[in-house]
Amino acid sequence: MSDTPLDINAVSPAIKADIISESLPYIRKFHGKTVVIKYGGNAMIEERLQRSFARDVVLLKLIGLNPVVIHGGGPQIDSALKRLGKEGNFIQGMRVTDADTMEVVEWVLGGQVQQDIVMMINEAGGKAVGLTGKDGGLIQARKKLMPNKENPDAPLDIGFVGDISSIDPSVVKALQDDQFIPVISPIGYDAEEGDVYNINADVVAGKMAEVLQAEKLLMMTNTPGVLDKSGQLLRKLSAKTIDELFADGTISGGMLPKISSALDAARNGVNSVHIVDGRVAHCLLLEILTDKGVGTMITS
Ligand SMILES: Nc1ncnc2c1ncn2[C@@H]1O[C@H](COP(=O)(O)OP(=O)(O)O)[C@@H](O)[C@H]1O
Numbered sequence: 001m002s003d004t005p006l007d008i009n010a011v012s013p014a015i016k017a018d019i020i021s022e023s024l025p026y027i028r029k030f031h032g033k034t035v036v037i038k039y040g041g042n043a044m045i046e047e048r049l050q051r052s053f054a055r056d057v058v059l060l061k062l063i064g065l066n067p068v069v070i071h072g073g074g075p076q077i078d079s080a081l082k083r084l085g086k087e088g089n090f091i092q093g094m095r096v097t098d099a100d101t102m103e104v105v106e107w108v109l110g111g112q113v114q115q116d117i118v119m120m121i122n123e124a125g126g127k128a129v130g131l132t133g134k135d136g137g138l139i140q141a142r143k144k145l146m147p148n149k150e151n152p153d154a155p156l157d158i159g160f161v162g163d164i165s166s167i168d169p170s171v172v173k174a175l176q177d178d179q180f181i182p183v184i185s186p187i188g189y190d191a192e193e194g195d196v197y198n199i200n201a202d203v204v205a206g207k208m209a210e211v212l213q214a215e216k217l218l219m220m221t222n223t224p225g226v227l228d229k230s231g232q233l234l235r236k237l238s239a240k241t242i243d244e245l246f247a248d249g250t251i252s253g254g255m256l257p258k259i260s261s262a263l264d265a266a267r268n269g270v271n272s273v274h275i276v277d278g279r280v281a282h283c284l285l286l287e288i289l290t291d292k293g294v295g296t297m298i299t300s
C-alpha cells in the first residue's frame with residue numbers, strides 16, 4: 001500500500017481512456033467465467049469501500065464475468081453478541097457456537113449484513129439476490145469436530161459449527177443465467193437432523209469456487225495479504241511454504257481457515273486463488289483487470 005492515491009480528476013481524458021483500454025485482454029480472457037469473491041467482515045467496515053466493492057461487482061457482471069459473492073461478518077456477529085452481554089470465542093479460527101450464538105449468527109449474517117450488501121449492489125445498478133445455504137438446498141452440512149492436539153482421540157465439540165457435506169449449485173447457476181448476482185451467507189443445514197450450522201465463510205467460498213469450477217477465487221480481507229514473520233507481504237505461497245508457516249505459528253487465527261480453503265481450491269481446479277487487501281479501493285478491478293496484483297497468490 002505504498003502507492004500514493006491518484007487524484008483521478010487530475011488525469012487527462014486520453015490517459016483515462018488508455019487505462020480503460022488496457023483491461024481489454026482481461027475482459028476477453030475472463031468473459032463468461034465465474035469469479036467467487038469472499039467478502040470478509042473485516043473488509044466491509046468502511047462505507048466508502050463498501051460502495052467501491054459494490055460498483056466493482058456490478059462492473060464485472062456488466063462486462064460479462066459471473067461474480068458470486070460469499071460474505072462473512074465475524075466482527076458484526078461479535079458486536080451483536082456484545083450487545084447481548086456475550087463474548088465471542090474462537091478455536092483455530094472457528095467460532096464456538098452454542099444454540100444462542102447460532103441464533104445471533106443467523107440473524108446477523110442472513111439479515112443485516114447480507115441485506116446491506118444486496119442493497120449496495122442494487123443501488124450500483126446490479127441485480128443481487130441474497131441466499132443462505134438453506135435456499136434451494138445450496139449447502140448441506142454436518143457437525144464439525146475440531147482436531148485436539150493434546151488428545152487426538154477426543155476431538156473438540158464447538159457446537160453448531162458445520163463442515164460442508166455437499167453443495168448443490170443449481171440455484172446459483174439459475175440466478176447467474178438470469179443475470180442476477182448471488183450473495184451467499186455461510187449458513188448450512190443438515191436435512192436429516194434438521195440442524196442449522198455456522199460455517200466459516202472462507203470455507204464456503206473455497207468449496208463454492210471448487211464446485212462452480214471458478215476461474216478465480218478472491219478473498220478480501222484486512223491485511224495486505226499473507227505476511228511473513230517480519231511482517232513482509234508474501235506475494236506467492238505454495239503448499240510447502242504454507243506447511244512451514246503453519247508449523248512455526250506465522251499463520252494464526254482467522255488466517256488459518258482462509259489459507260487452508262484457498263489451498264484446497266487451488267488444488268481442486270480453481271485457476272487462480274488470491275488473498276487480497278479489501279482496504280484498497282477497487283482491489284477487485286486491480287486483481288482481475290490489470291497486471292497489478294494486490295495481495296498473495298496461493299498455488300498448489
Ligand atoms: N501471517 C498472517 N498474515 C496476515 N494476517 C494474519 C496472519 N496470521 C494471522 N493473521 C490474521 O488474520 C486476519 C484475517 O482473518 P479474519 O480476521 O478471519 O478476516 P476476515 O474477516 O477478512 O475473514 C488478519 O487481520 C490478521 O490479524
Ligand SMILES: CC(=O)N[C@@H](CCC(=O)OP(=O)(O)O)C(=O)O
Pocket residue numbers: 039040041042071072073074075077093094095105161162186198199200201202254
Ligand atoms: C464457524 C465460524 O467461525 N463462522 C464465522 C462465520 C462468519 C465469517 O466467517 O466471517 P468473516 O469472514 O468475517 O471472518 C463466524 O461465526 O464468525
